[in-house]
Amino acid sequence: MRKGQGRLLAIEAAALVLLLAAPRFFERGTLNDIWNVAFAVILASAWNLLGGLAGQVSIGYSAFIGIGAYTTALLSLAGWHPYATLPVSALLAAAFSFVVGLPTFRLRGPYFTIATIGVSEAVRVVASGVSFTGGSSGLRMPAGSFHFLRDYSAMVILAVSVVALAAWIQASRFGAALRAIRQDIDAAEALGVNSTKYKLLVHALSAAIVAVAGSLFAINFQYISPNSVFDFRLSLSIVLMPIVGGLGTVAGPVLGALLFGYLQIKLLSSPALRDSYLFLYGGMLILVMLFEPKGLLGLYHRLRGAVTRSGARTVPDAG
Amino acid sequence: MKEVVAVAVNSLLAAGLYATMSYGLAVIYGVMRIINLAHAGILMLGAYATFTLNSRFGMDPILSLAVVIPVFFGFGILLYLGLVRRLPRSSSGPSIESLLLLFGVWLVLQNLAYAIWSGDTQSILTRYTMKSVVLLGVRVGIPTVAVFAVSVLSLLVLQWILRKTYLGRAIRAVTENRDAAMISGVNADRISAVAFGIGTAFAAAAGSLLATMYAFTPDFGRSFLLKSFCIIVLAGMESVAGVAAGAFVLALLENFVGGYTSLPTSFQDALSFTLLVVGLVAFPQGIVGAFSRFSRSRRRPGRA
Numbered sequence: 001m002r003k004g005q006g007r008l009l010a011i012e013a014a015a016l017v018l019l020l021a022a023p024r025f026f027e028r029g030t031l032n033d034i035w036n037v038a039f040a041v042i043l044a045s046a047w048n049l050l051g052g053l054a055g056q057v058s059i060g061y062s063a064f065i066g067i068g069a070y071t072t073a074l075l076s077l078a079g080w081h082p083y084a085t086l087p088v089s090a091l092l093a094a095a096f097s098f099v100v101g102l103p104t105f106r107l108r109g110p111y112f113t114i115a116t117i118g119v120s121e122a123v124r125v126v127a128s129g130v131s132f133t134g135g136s137s138g139l140r141m142p143a144g145s146f147h148f149l150r151d152y153s154a155m156v157i158l159a160v161s162v163v164a165l166a167a168w169i170q171a172s173r174f175g176a177a178l179r180a181i182r183q184d185i186d187a188a189e190a191l192g193v194n195s196t197k198y199k200l201l202v203h204a205l206s207a208a209i210v211a212v213a214g215s216l217f218a219i220n221f222q223y224i225s226p227n228s229v230f231d232f233r234l235s236l237s238i239v240l241m242p243i244v245g246g247l248g249t250v251a252g253p254v255l256g257a258l259l260f261g262y263l264q265i266k267l268l269s270s271p272a273l274r275d276s277y278l279f280l281y282g283g284m285l286i287l288v289m290l291f292e293p294k295g296l297l298g299l300y301h302r303l304r305g306a307v308t309r310s311g312a313r314t315v316p317d318a319g
Numbered sequence: 320m321k322e323v324v325a326v327a328v329n330s331l332l333a334a335g336l337y338a339t340m341s342y343g344l345a346v347i348y349g350v351m352r353i354i355n356l357a358h359a360g361i362l363m364l365g366a367y368a369t370f371t372l373n374s375r376f377g378m379d380p381i382l383s384l385a386v387v388i389p390v391f392f393g394f395g396i397l398l399y400l401g402l403v404r405r406l407p408r409s410s411s412g413p414s415i416e417s418l419l420l421l422f423g424v425w426l427v428l429q430n431l432a433y434a435i436w437s438g439d440t441q442s443i444l445t446r447y448t449m450k451s452v453v454l455l456g457v458r459v460g461i462p463t464v465a466v467f468a469v470s471v472l473s474l475l476v477l478q479w480i481l482r483k484t485y486l487g488r489a490i491r492a493v494t495e496n497r498d499a500a501m502i503s504g505v506n507a508d509r510i511s512a513v514a515f516g517i518g519t520a521f522a523a524a525a526g527s528l529l530a531t532m533y534a535f536t537p538d539f540g541r542s543f544l545l546k547s548f549c550i551i552v553l554a555g556m557e558s559v560a561g562v563a564a565g566a567f568v569l570a571l572l573e574n575f576v577g578g579y580t581s582l583p584t585s586f587q588d589a590l591s592f593t594l595l596v597v598g599l600v601a602f603p604q605g606i607v608g609a610f611s612r613f614s615r616s617r618r619r620p621g622r623a
Contacts, residue, residue, distance in 0.1 A: 055415070057418075103596055104596065109414075110354045110414075113415065114354065114545075114595070115595065115596050117545065118592035118593075118595045118596055121541065121542070121589075121592055122592045122593070126589070236426075243419065275430075275433065275434070276430055276434070277430075278426045278427065278430035278433070279426070279427055279430035279431070281423075282422075282425070282426025282427035282429075282430065283423065284423070285419055285420070285426070286420055286423035289406065289419050289420040289423065290405050290406070293416055
């Protein structure tokens with residue numbers, strides 16, 4: 001365990017150095033792609049804390065992106081420095097996560113999932129109905145709040161930290177409690193895990209992270225509207241990235257985010273593909289559920305297992 | 320007084336359709352413990368099937384059910400055989416895998432509709448779309464009345480099937496206790512396939528009926544999916560009558576709020592979501608909670 005963590009820390013540090021050095025070597029277009037992937041990594045890893053590790057699949061996460069993006073836009077327009085709004089975003093999202101979680105965490109498994117569809121639908125309806133979101137015309141960030149390199153660095157630092165945090169939680173007692181809740185909530189309760197408390201805590205944590213990512217989204221795009229922050233493709237990929245990559249693992253969501261980040265770039269450049277993204281996403285979901293519920297990471301482990309087994313067969317005397 | 324009658328009449332008329340729509344979800348849940356998220360996609364496809372039959376062949380939307388119901392019954396069976404049956408079966412309660420699998424199916428169906436019919440808003444206009452009649456002093460549209468009549472008819476036929484035929488009894492037996500039904504010689508796998516077919520056919524029929532009253536796009540069905548959930552959560556699903564009662568409660572609440580308050584229509588939709596969450600919380604284990612009051616002794620050993 002300790003050794004694995006050391007290796008992970010080394011990889012993380014190397015990734016951070018490479019990503020922060022990238023602006024010296026790459027053009028703006030490539031950096032934009034990296035920015036998109038980093039954004040995806042944050043969303044996927046944060047969602048995975050609740051959806052994968054604790055096994056509570058929520059389809060209502062776009063609400064937190066919206067809270068983050070709108071908090072930043074509205075406060076910046078009121079004269080705040082954009083980066084000073086990040087803690088406010090995190091706190092507001094955590095507070096909203098309690099509002100959602102207190103009633104819905106009494107539900108189990110799929111019933112929780114259905115309730116979150118209801119919540120996201122309600123949020124979407126309200127957001128396009130109230131006036132402070134700027135309605136369908138959206139909101140523009142104040143002039144001078146944009147600085148690409150600074151925003152790029154903030155995003156990659158956040159991404160690397162979130163993955164490190166996920167790894168740390170995975171190895172901690174907190175992570176063990178969340179896994180216990182996923183595996184058998186009754187048994188976990190019987191062993192003294194206060195499941196509601198843990199679910200609320202991890203929900204608040206992941207909501208806060210997603211909201212900060214939403215804030216950075218607003219800072220980088222300079223313009224937000226209910227259509228852009230509650231975009232169906234975005235809320236869909238938050239759920240799909242960890243599932244396709246490998247639920248409940250540290251590397252799975254990152255893998256999923258890389259794949260979806262790549263797809264996103266391809267989708268934007270090809271109209272034919274853009275018209276069939278639902279087909280693509282839905283098909284992937286079906287394939288993963290039917291053949292490899294542990295996602296790409298599970299597939300990798302299975303393939304590696306097959307290779308070592310067949311290797312063992314060719315050398316029968318080994319060991 | 321007149322307003323009270325109006326709310327009651329309108330609620331009753333809406334409830335027929337809601338019950339048909341919800342039953343499709345209920346029968347699949349009952350037999351397989353699967354929450355069919357593709358329900359919304361099937362509602363939408365049913366609407367488009369009727370639209371195409373109407374615009375291409377001039378078929379009356381109500382009569383188009385004669386085509387839509389058998390076609391979607393077959394489609395449901397294919398969906399079961401091709402996808403749903405291949406999932407590992409969970410003994411206690413619905414699995415998140417089946418939910419996500421059917422979510423994937425919903426997305427694919429949506430994309431299919433975009434590819435075939437484009438994203439434009441469509442609606443069906445017939446000679447009687449704009450006509451209305453007076454019922455108990457309340458003016459109601461002819462389509463609403465026709466939809467109500469067809470819904471009630473289909474629920475009565477269903478009730479007859481469930482009570483009187485071998486197939487219906489087998490469906491109820493598997494719903495109550497799958498293992499006991501299998502010991503008694505019921506082929507649970509075949510019954511599941513048929514139940515998935517019936518559920519899909521009911522969803523598509525409801526979609527066809529909805530198409531006579533609402534405009535639709537490939538994104539259609541989401542709010543009706545939530546309404547259906549809401550109804551079966553409220554009502555449990557022990558009987559067709561229970562689903563009908565749940566449908567009436569939701570319709571009554573919607574019409575009451577629509578008629579007596581000044582909430583904008585878009586917020587009115589939020590009502591069923593609120594009711595859904597409240598209903599789910601009132602039965603902390605959702606449908607299972609309501610369900611297992613009847614069969615608690617059966618579920619316990621499976622869990623331990």
